[in-house]
Amino acid sequence: MMSRLSLCVASSLLLITGAMAQDYPSKPITLIVPFAAGGPTDTLARNLGVTLTNSLKQTIVVDNSGGAGGTIGINKVAKAKNDGYTLLLMHIGMSTSPALYRKLPYNTLNDFEYIGQVADVPMTLLGKKGLAPNSLKDLIPYLRANKSKLNYANAGLGAASHLCGLLFMSSVGVELTTIAYKGTAPAMTDLIGGQVQLSFQNPINVIPHIKAGKLKAIAITGESRFAGLPQIPTMTEAGLPGFNVKTWFGILAPAKTPKDIVNKLSTEFARIVGLPDTREKMIGQGLEPFVTNPDQFAIAGLTAVLVGGLLADERHAMRHGAVGHLGAVRDERVGEPRRVHPVLVRIEHVEDEVERAPFEAERAHADV
Numbered sequence: 452m453m454s455r456l457s458l459c460v461a462s463s464l465l466l467i468t469g470a471m472a473q474d475y476p477s478k479p480i481t482l483i484v485p486f487a488a489g490g491p492t493d494t495l496a497r498n499l500g501v502t503l504t505n506s507l508k509q510t511i512v513v514d515n516s517g518g519a520g521g522t523i524g525i526n527k528v529a530k531a532k533n534d535g536y537t538l539l540l541m542h543i544g545m546s547t548s549p550a551l552y553r554k555l556p557y558n559t560l561n562d563f564e565y566i567g568q569v570a571d572v573p574m575t576l577l578g579k580k581g582l583a584p585n586s587l588k589d590l591i592p593y594l595r596a597n598k599s600k601l602n603y604a605n606a607g608l609g610a611a612s613h614l615c616g617l618l619f620m621s622s623v624g625v626e627l628t629t630i631a632y633k634g635t636a637p638a639m640t641d642l643i644g645g646q647v648q649l650s651f652q653n654p655i656n657v658i659p660h661i662k663a664g665k666l667k668a669i670a671i672t673g674e675s676r677f678a679g680l681p682q683i684p685t686m687t688e689a690g691l692p693g694f695n696v697k698t699w700f701g702i703l704a705p706a707k708t709p710k711d712i713v714n715k716l717s718t719e720f721a722r723i724v725g726l727p728d729t730r731e732k733m734i735g736q737g738l739e740p741f742v743t744n745p746d747q748f749a750i751a752g753l754t755a756v757l758v759g760g761l762l763a764d765e766r767h768a769m770r771h772g773a774v775g776h777l778g779a780v781r782d783e784r785v786g787e788p789r790r791v792h793p794v795l796v797r798i799e800h801v802e803d804e805v806e807r808a809p810f811e812a813e814r815a816h817a818d819v
């Protein structure tokens with residue numbers, strides 16, 4: 452009797468869920484961007500939103516909820532109703548945040564449904580207009596000689612520019628004063644104004660400033676030169692082999708969002724990213740269209756969380772003169788940069804810039 456009742460209940464739930472997905476969406480969808488308006492994540496969200504609005508016949512409302520390296524906006528999605536009407540567009544910084552923050556108000560792995568990746572983006576090493584070095588070869592010794600006078604700008608703790616900057620400093624053996632802004636736009640305003648000297652940013656919003664001569668592009672991450680800036684060498688070409696950092700961007704929803712809705716959204720985002728017009732716009736904005744399904748995206752998120760914690764361990768080891776878990780550390784006697792682990796660079800992880808004390812008790816906070 453109970454088994455028949457359970458079967459009936461299960462069947463009813465499946466029918467209800469299927470009906471929800473069939474009718475979805477029946478009202479506007481909010482796409483939360485956890486950074487300030489005008490930044491690269493915001494630009495991507497608004498472009499995807501226009502196409503998705505036309506496709507789903509419902510308005511996509513972009514909500515900028517910036518602050519704390521994206522944590523505020525991410526938490527807003529984690530706590531939202533899991534009905535498919537609140538989504539998140541975020542980059543790999545979400546998965547490395549557990550290694551950067553002592554505590555998070557959400558669980559990176561358990562509080563979200565991973566809908567799918569939509570893009571890969573290289574990062575551009577930028578200098579202010581009047582920065583003396585014109586090449587990476589000249590920049591590295593310049594940084595070592597002037598590190599106390601130079602400031603590095605990022606878009607907030609855990610942002611892609613923060614992660615890439617830390618990895619770069621570790622790779623060349625220089626620690627610069629880091630200034631965290633509430634988004635890319637204010638960071639770029641101060642870089643253009645000369646209040647800060649360096650930053651890593653993806654090309655989406657900086658290409659016009661580079662072409663106008665307002666910013667100096669020194670090198671670009673990735674395996675090959677970027678089509679939008681063909682004159683700029685890769686980091687490998689410029690003298691830092693293996694620094695092939697790329698940022699993924701992906702779509703997430705609150706945990707336990709109905710599977711049919713997750714699959715419908717994943718299919719729809721993959722379809723619109725594959726449209727010639729969308730691809731052309733994305734490439735023109737400095738994005739490399741790249742889609743994955745929910746399972747593939749969830750694996751990428753898990754990998755980033757795990758290796759982010761290991762890199763935090765390595766950072767600690769380096770500060771105490773030991774060999775880290777993931778490769779050789781820099782030899783202080785000769786000043787040679789340490790070897791960069793190619794897998795870690797490709798999936799773009801970062802060390803924790805905050806000293807952990809006691810270290811073992813603070814490990815990663817990844818809840819995995």
